[in-house]
Amino acid sequence: MEKLTDEEMALWQAWKLASETVRTHIAADITAATGLSDPDFGVLTRVVELSGGRMRQNRLAELMGYHRSRLSHHLARMEERGLISREAVGSGMEVVATAAGREAVALARPVHAAAVREHLIEPLRRADPSVFLAGLRELTPSK
Amino acid sequence: MEKLTDEEMALWQAWKLASETVRTHIAADITAATGLSDPDFGVLTRVVELSGGRMRQNRLAELMGYHRSRLSHHLARMEERGLISREAVGSGMEVVATAAGREAVALARPVHAAAVREHLIEPLRRADPSVFLAGLRELTPSK
């Protein structure tokens, strides 16, 4: 089979559009309210919420699914803006959220929750959330 | 309500992961087989399939949801690589797919179809595709 059927095409188009839409809307809400980009927010929530404000750079990279290089560049920018600082620890580096960083996440958290509800959760209530979730799970092999 | 409930969180996490996964896998398949990036493929399919190999830059920008600037930069790069050329027409510009460009899409099309099936359609068969589609449609206001 070479071309997608109409049905397949409809699913694909809807998927692509929805992915884009949800992603950009949520990111825009957070940026508008706090100045944090999506990566900024990702870094800070993980560092602050998952290990009390201090985390090994390597672990952070895994959690975010970033390559070491990308994270390094990004953290350098965040450091310049005063959101985090870094300390050498043994072989590697430890990322520490600064006061400004912790403040920024605190501000962003409720905005994020509201945005997720507005752009994802609420719309899905009109459909069938649990079936939808099951579908999503099929898309990500346990890997 | 400030924080997301467990259920909301599960949906959000699954959504974020699935969006990323599907997007990157499909793009990677196309790039591996043809050297075309996702934007390259988007430009070429639209120009070739929607208007026989020639399209006004402005319309292309709308179709792709790109700002004029981004498209301009991207087309400049594609032009350098010989995938398209551009001609001034009245007030604006017309994008023309070159032979190499048409060849590249021809090569990419079946790869794209296969990738969409493998990474999106087939996994969803194990769930409930029509309910899933209905959910997706709720996520994108008719705009």
Place this chain on the structure above:
DNA sequence: AGCGGTCTGTTGAGATGTCAACACACCCGG
């Protein structure tokens, strides 16, 4: 013709992401 106003692209600067090469600390076997 002449004068704005609008539409369409381009440009350059800066932010961000990707990739491969490199540097350094740590570990382990001799």
Place this chain on the structure above:
DNA sequence: CCGGGTGTGTTGACATCTCAACAGACCGCT
């Protein structure tokens, strides 16, 4: 102690994206 892996980040070059400023063509009105 030495010598090479292995693990962890950094760096620089380059690709890509965003944003605001700019430039030219066209339009409508006088």
